[in-house]
Amino acid sequence: MTTTSPSLPLERAAPPAPPRARGSLLLGHARQIQRDTITALAGLSAKAPEGIVGFRIGPSPAIAVSTPDTVREVLIERAEDYARGRRQTRALTPLMGQGLLVSEGPVHARQRRIILPHLSPRQVPKYADTVVAEAERYIAEWKTPQEVDLVAEMNSMTMDIVTQLLFSSSSRDNQALARAITEAFEWEMHALTSVLGLPLWVPTARNRRARENIATIRAWISRFIEERRSAGPDTSSVDLLGDLMSTRYEDGSAMSDSLLLDEALTAWGASQETSADAQAWTLYLLGTHPDVRERLHQEIEDTVGRRTVRHEDLADLPYCMQVFKEAMRLFPPASMIPRQAVRDTTLGGYAVKKGTMVFVNAYSLHRRPEVFEDPEAFDPGRFERSRERALPKGAYLPFGTGGNVCPGSHLALMEGHLLTAVLAQRLTVELLPGQRIRPHLMVNLRPDPGVRARVCLKD
Numbered sequence: 001m002t003t004t005s006p007s008l009p010l011e012r013a014a015p016p017a018p019p020r021a022r023g024s025l026l027l028g029h030a031r032q033i034q035r036d037t038i039t040a041l042a043g044l045s046a047k048a049p050e051g052i053v054g055f056r057i058g059p060s061p062a063i064a065v066s067t068p069d070t071v072r073e074v075l076i077e078r079a080e081d082y083a084r085g086r087r088q089t090r091a092l093t094p095l096m097g098q099g100l101l102v103s104e105g106p107v108h109a110r111q112r113r114i115i116l117p118h119l120s121p122r123q124v125p126k127y128a129d130t131v132v133a134e135a136e137r138y139i140a141e142w143k144t145p146q147e148v149d150l151v152a153e154m155n156s157m158t159m160d161i162v163t164q165l166l167f168s169s170s171s172r173d174n175q176a177l178a179r180a181i182t183e184a185f186e187w188e189m190h191a192l193t194s195v196l197g198l199p200l201w202v203p204t205a206r207n208r209r210a211r212e213n214i215a216t217i218r219a220w221i222s223r224f225i226e227e228r229r230s231a232g233p234d235t236s237s238v239d240l241l242g243d244l245m246s247t248r249y250e251d252g253s254a255m256s257d258s259l260l261l262d263e264a265l266t267a268w269g270a271s272q273e274t275s276a277d278a279q280a281w282t283l284y285l286l287g288t289h290p291d292v293r294e295r296l297h298q299e300i301e302d303t304v305g306r307r308t309v310r311h312e313d314l315a316d317l318p319y320c321m322q323v324f325k326e327a328m329r330l331f332p333p334a335s336m337i338p339r340q341a342v343r344d345t346t347l348g349g350y351a352v353k354k355g356t357m358v359f360v361n362a363y364s365l366h367r368r369p370e371v372f373e374d375p376e377a378f379d380p381g382r383f384e385r386s387r388e389r390a391l392p393k394g395a396y397l398p399f400g401t402g403g404n405v406c407p408g409s410h411l412a413l414m415e416g417h418l419l420t421a422v423l424a425q426r427l428t429v430e431l432l433p434g435q436r437i438r439p440h441l442m443v444n445l446r447p448d449p450g451v452r453a454r455v456c457l458k459d
């Protein structure tokens with residue numbers, strides 16, 4: 001007689017924890033991350049051949065991912081397992097309300113559907129003349145030759161540009177408003193990065209000031225909305241605010257005033273500093289690579305000469321775009337895209353526990369030697385059309401990917417292309433010697449402690 005043993009359900013082995021970087025017993029890698037976030041996270045990713053590494057920030061488990069596959073898993077394939085971190089939401093809500101950087105789920109999807117068409121490749125060329133005019137006006141006000149900090153200058157220039165693109169107005173003549181904006185963005189930065197990250201209702205002096213600033217800014221934008229309404233429908237489409245006021249949901253209804261305000265402030269916050277940092281890095285890299293600068297100047301000389309740059313010129317300025325894209329490869333303004341696991345899940349075959357913070361490390365992704373040969377070298381040739389097309393999917397992500405991919409990417413690329421051309425056309429920029437400039441990550445990646453340069457208007 002033969003006997004068969006009762007069949008047992010096959011037990012699947014639980015996925016293992018991701019390879020762990022050893023940190024201090026109590027704090028994990030908190031101290032290193034607090035001191036120098038980008039170096040700490042890049043260092044962790046460099047020791048992770050599979051592009052996934054686990055570590056702790058104090059008691060909280062965290063993971064950094066830095067290969068095209070692991071990044072795509074977090075941002076696309078298993079995106080529903082991750083949300084924005086609680087800290088990000090808490091820090092951004094006071095200024096940006098329920099705008100796209102805060103909202104999730106159906107509200108987020110509905111807002112993206114209505115906003116994205118206004119930032120499409122067909123729509124953004126209408127903003128080109130404004131970008132060029134603002135840049136030229138800004139440059140013309142310099143008494144040159146002059147020594148400047150390029151980081152501060154690019155911040156002011158992009159602030160002027162973004163307020164024109166959004167509201168057809170400038171904050172620079174209104175000192176109280178300009179100060180409120182700077183301080184409010186600084187408060188947000190502090191809330192996102194400080195160890196304590198106290199919520200706005202805690203009555204500290206810093207929080208009280210932030211509440212006043214936020215009220216000032218929101219009142220200013222509300223006034224714009226009211227003025228537009230009373231001026232009638234003709235004023236729509238002159239700027240992004242006009243577009244958002246005139247757009248309609250599928251059911252024919254318009255965006256509420258409160259959401260209009262939230263989305264305008266979100267676009268402002270999401271675009272101004274990212275664009276400024278991208279441009280500052282571009283100038284810095286051009287300053288340290290005379291061969292690239294020479295070729296760029298030649299392209300502009302041959303194509304545009306001394307006349308004002310127009311959108312139609314961009315197709316004939318391919319090297320200019322390659323320079324901007326390569327600068328964002330080496331120094332992506334949004335270097336770390338944060339997420340938090342909302343349930344137990346897996347990543348690259350490893351277990352991820354609910355609550356784990358996940359950092360999509362674009363800085364290290366853009367330096368994968370198997371994708372980018374000699375990754376530390378500044379080589380705009382990598383973005384020649386055929387070479388760019390040959391890049392693996394998800395290898396270059398300055399604007400993220402998936403359901404939260406930057407809706408302003410076409411505008412940002414056009415603005416970067418135009419500004420790179422205008423600045424090279426109108427100025428000679430010479431970096432001052434003896435500077436030690438390092439990437440520093442607060443929310444965005446900026447050159448620290450700034451980039452001192454001698455600028456001179458060309459005749």
Ligand code: HEM
Pocket residue numbers: 100101112266267268270271274275278332333334337338397398399400401403404405406407408409411412
């Ligand atoms: C060089 C300039 C820029 C860079 C590097 C950049 C980068 C990014 C990245 C990486 C994300 C994805 C964040 C995530 O997945 O959590 C993002 C989101 C976003 N960006 Fe940009 N951005 C730039 C310019 C702009 C501009 C010009 C606008 C608008 C006019 C804009 C509006 C937004 C908004 C609203 C989001 C949130 C999208 C969502 O969560 O649905 N950005 N940006």
